[in-house]
Amino acid sequence: MHLALMLAQRAVAEGEVPVGALLVLDNAVIGEGWNRPIGAHDATAHAEIQALRDAGQRLGNYRLPGTTLYVTLEPCVMCAGAIIHARVDRVIYGAPDPKAGACGSVFELLPSNSRFNHRTDCRGGILAEDCAEILRAFFRARR
């Protein structure tokens, strides 16, 4: 999660809302991402999607079984869907997102239920205060 926070700092440097994500397989980082919808002119360029794309390119496979995704903010509906499609085993997130979170805050796509053919587990609240503070500091500085 500390590395995810460092990736979130890259978003800050680019003027993007600071969210960072990385994908781990067998204790190795295989994908990294940070939020960059503004710079990429792409509404789907959330940190989680960027990390999934990075890992998919590296492994040459969109399916990423056995992986754990670490992200500083609770994933949204779009990212939760992509995470399930990518067959990610587990999501560990930091701060809850009371406006768009899809791991129970607003919607509950994760942990995925039996209607999906892939089971993705989910746990939040890891370094939640640090993950929330980087967002608060970003929005404070913009006001």
Ligand SMILES: [Zn+2]
């Ligand atoms: Zn998202």
